[in-house]
Amino acid sequence: MAGTVIDCVGWKLHVPFGMDIELSTAASHARSKSMFDTDPIPIEITPDGHRVAYLDVRELRYLAKDLRSGFTRPITPRLTPEEIVAITSVASSADSRHFAVSTRENRRTFVTDFETGRTRTLNQVCWAYGLTGDSLMGSAGCDGRDVSIDAIRFDGTATRFRSEEERPHDMSADLRWYIDFGEPTSVYETATGRRVRVLPSELSEFQWAGADTLVAREADIEDEGDYIAIDARTGELISTGIPYSDSIVFGKVR
Template identity: 25%
Template sequence: MRTSINKNGSDASGLNLPPHGLQDSPRRTSIKGLGIFILICILGAGLLYIDQNTSPRPAWEWKPQPFDPPVQYAFIPEDPKCPSRPPDSTEEETKPPLIACNEWRLHANFKLGKGRHDIGVPFGVGCGGRRGGVSVSDDDCTSDIQLFDAASQVQLSDGKQRSGALRITRDGHRIAYLSKKYMQFVGWDLPTAQQKAISPRVDAQALEDLSSLEISPDGKFFAVSFAGTQPRLLVTEFATGRTTTLQGFCAILGISQGASRIAAQRTCSDPNEADTVTILKRDGTVISEWRGTDSIENLSPDGKSIVEIQTDFGDDGDEYLATRNALTEKLTKKLKLHLLSEPSDAVGHAWLTNDEYIVEAETPEPGGSFGYYRVNVKSGSSRRIRDLGLNPGSTVSLGSVLARD
């Protein structure tokens, strides 16, 4: 259903890309003398007419270029310039869908002079110094690259705003987001500069219904889900660009390697109804279904386990990391979290491997963080991922987090 974006100006999926230029093929003629003179005049007038085309042209048009360094994480700054509320407007033409803000930044690490870094977006580079409490060499560099095409906030039809998700594969080489340029979700392979559509163009209603955005750990499959009156899950194979639409599923709880298993939900709107966890194949075949809880987090890369962050609301306020068999719902482990000696709130982020899950220790006060930890789901041992920093942004999406760990 989806195809790769054609850099010559269009593709079969309906992306309207601007043409690279006009081409003229004047007929050759054997007219001599006056006829040749008249022909030259006509052609000259035609070229002059083309040159006087006053249609506006963009001052700068972004075109992806190959980018080899893995993205360690993406973030929205702690002090975003994006307003929390849309500006008042009485202009009738101001209608949603509207990309209100595009403040996503990609944080990448690389060695100076190694690999291709021309991502097609201007960015600064910082090399040497100390990072994560460790001295690094002068050719050890980092960059924070603002991705102008990625929506970080979207205005809805009722005047409200919602955040725009961005996802990264664990190797840091593929990302997915809502494109401001095309008004649809795209997947992007950074080293090859290849982009593909993973959804149709979205309108105001689709943005209202948007529920989840995910990528399989190996980057082979991308998924977008929508709730609302027509819940559906779109699964796109990146290699072929083909999309499968699975009706009746409104949210994604995770995708395994190769999308051999997908954890999804059928109900997303009724807070009084227990969430049903459905494990299915990528063709829509249901292989297991069971009643879940509101603490369900993500499906493991091998598709065998689902992780939960459970909180004991007693006097001690203990928190636990629990895993369940994805097919049987059976509790396999329940481990008390020991992230810090001081009080903190555990927030799950993503699987690092089949044996480790990344948990953030948030401060009791809103907006703070004590850092990110890799927790072994079999033993409960934890270790801080120091190179991520304590609080890299107001919103963070993790990629190749162990770039220097």
């Protein structure tokens, strides 16, 4: 592909309680020919664990695959080399129906309904943090700093959510909650800004793995140990049996 080098192809999804899933045509790293270092190309596993979105090296577009039926649907048009190396985020809705793929190139986000195949293009949206059936949380800021986060409806109207010095690290798939990594690390309600849960200080690397579930690892253990699931509603801690990895994407874990 002119101007872009895809250095690594193929993802294997290790499933703790079933057979591994091979995505043999999924690109995992790409770079511009003028650059030496490669950047990872994100994939997205839906919160219910039923679908996965990835950049296909044959079609040069993002595809979403239903892991139960095997049905695959394009969720972006064919991407240019400039768009591929500038991908910022891939997000999915809590019900696994809607996907959003964002790129710095021309500050565009493609939003697709998996059931109907309809794709919308949202201009001046460089990053998507999460989405529902009719809107997404996104930002025009591309570098991750000094960003204003907006609730953007698919008809193009937008409402300011809040201004941030840095992009939010994680919002729940249904956009109800977000994590604030201050002291202490806590879960907040998106609609009101109310803190609903203080997360355990002995855990680190929090991320969402379902609409109501976070995963984390013990802060004082390096490169080993299993991930721990936290129920965001009750605070209950549950062992997942999933070992730590520096390259991991979570869908539903319990």
